[in-house]
Amino acid sequence: MQIIDLSLPIDDTAFEPFPVRINRLDHGKGGDRLGWRVAVSRRRGIWANIKGVLGYITGKRRITRRSFPNKEFLALERVSAIVHTGTHLDAPYHFGSRSEGKRAKMIEEVPLEWCYGNGVVLDFSHKRGGELITQQDIKEALQKIRYEIEPLDIVLIRTGADRYWGEEGYFRNFPGVSKEALAFILKKGVKIIGVDAYSLDRPFHLMFQDFFETHDNRYLWPTHLYGREKEYCHIERLANLDKIPRPYGFKVACFPIKIKGASASWVRAVAIIE
Numbered sequence: 001m002q003i004i005d006l007s008l009p010i011d012d013t014a015f016e017p018f019p020v021r022i023n024r025l026d027h028g029k030g031g032d033r034l035g036w037r038v039a040v041s042r043r044r045g046i047w048a049n050i051k052g053v054l055g056y057i058t059g060k061r062r063i064t065r066r067s068f069p070n071k072e073f074l075a076l077e078r079v080s081a082i083v084h085t086g087t088h089l090d091a092p093y094h095f096g097s098r099s100e101g102k103r104a105k106m107i108e109e110v111p112l113e114w115c116y117g118n119g120v121v122l123d124f125s126h127k128r129g130g131e132l133i134t135q136q137d138i139k140e141a142l143q144k145i146r147y148e149i150e151p152l153d154i155v156l157i158r159t160g161a162d163r164y165w166g167e168e169g170y171f172r173n174f175p176g177v178s179k180e181a182l183a184f185i186l187k188k189g190v191k192i193i194g195v196d197a198y199s200l201d202r203p204f205h206l207m208f209q210d211f212f213e214t215h216d217n218r219y220l221w222p223t224h225l226y227g228r229e230k231e232y233c234h235i236e237r238l239a240n241l242d243k244i245p246r247p248y249g250f251k252v253a254c255f256p257i258k259i260k261g262a263s264a265s266w267v268r269a270v271a272i273i274e
Contacts, residue, residue: 006156006194006238006252006269007087010079014166021080027072028065083107083264087237089115089192089256094263095227107265108258110233114191117152119252119271120145121241125160129173130206133157135180145247151189154252158241161197165239176202179222186230192254194235194269200224235269244271 012020065071084090092104099105122141124133142149149155161174174197182200185193193200200223201207210219223234235254244250251272256265 002273004240004243004271004273006196006240006271007267008162008165008237008239010081010086010266011166015168015170016085017171018082018085020085023078023080025076027075083259083262083266084236086266087235087239087269088264089233089235089254089267090224090264091233091256091262092227092231095224099228099231104227105231106260107256107262108260110256111191112255114152114233115255115267116251116253117154117192118150118248119154119156119244119250120147120149120248121156121158121244122247123158124175125158125242127159127175129161129175130202131175132178132202133175133181134178135184138181138184147248149185149188149190153188153190154254155185155190155193156238156241156244156252157193157195157197157200159195159197160242162237162239162241171198172203172205174198174203176200177223179226182223182226182232183230186226186232190232192233192235194238194252194254196238196241197236199236200234235267238269245273250274 010020010022012022014020065073067073089107089110091107091110092099093106095104097104122138122145124137124141127133127137157177159174161170164170164173177193177195177200182193201221207219207221211217251274252269253272254267254269256267259265
């Protein structure tokens, strides 16, 4: 069995429109911080905290890195990032408060059965940034690989945009999937579609440009907003779709982290080849 990582990291060194912050406590700092936390707690009363501080100062109730073998406690990181950072799954709630006339599912409500299934890769790496992947493009890509989409397939759109990851151009240089193309795929019974680009729609600056010229709101996030008509999820910011050795005949796993009441969540998406 071969497992191919299809995920990008949450990286505080890479350019992001919404910056990522990771506060890291190494093994030494973690031990020192633990000791002070043990001495003082917001959940305790003032007199208990005074007693704890006195115990820490006198050394009777003090824990530091020196209290542990090799002066190392446990490392710890605190991450501050939006749920749309890195490889993530957008829930129906991200697209609108209602989907197919019902309350839209939040990320913890997405059926796990949707998140594991047969995968198919459609290659549109020849498309230039800003272009649309049309319904006809989808049909031709399927004909090329001689495949018919089945219900609950996980359809992966390869644009090649992941090669720009870490650069500012990653957020501006990719094609978008048209609303009609998405509708065609979802009518086959698909619940999850993924893309190796920043968004399933066209780059933001191009959508804004079209809207400002026409004042037609159909140019603004059309594939996202189609989720109000047809219930589905999509994975954004995939990677390594070119490393999957065949266009179908493999499994995809993309289970989201369970965040209460969220519109999306991070996933460690993988392709599994038997």
